[in-house]
Amino acid sequence: MRASTSGSIAPAIASVTARKPRSSLLSAAPCPAGQHVGPQGLCRLCPAGRVCEGATVQPALCSAGGYCPQGSPSVSPCPPGTSSIGGTSLCEPCERGKFSNVTGTVSCNLCDAILGETSLEGATACDSSAICHGTSY
Helix, strand or coil: CEECCCCCEECCCCCCCCCCCHHHHHHHCCCCCCEEECHHHCEEECCCCEECCCCCCCCEECCCCEECCCCCCCCEECCCCEECCCCCCCCEECCCCEECCCCCCCCCEECCHHHCCECCCCCCCCECCCCCCCCCC
């Protein structure tokens, strides 16, 4: 308290604004899906490789078999021909000689080389009739 010029007592004005605990920030004004509560209680876009399903302070790591671009409200499954180990903003295409024929794959399957199968990058199936360039049999 401090005395004013008129002689009355007035409360001192705080120079620092009080911060609410993060838990009360969530209940007071939650961020929409795809955003999280950042520093100073402001809503921020969910970072790439993370997912923000609703009112959250700590974005969750994107799960394996899926991808999460910036601002993701949910995990998107990797399409066939790609895979993801998790925590990524995009799926990686299957390497040459590997394939994936389902969504949400963590790793691509090897083609059967004994049967003469191979594949191109991003394949959803192996092919035993693939053309070999620069190789003679």
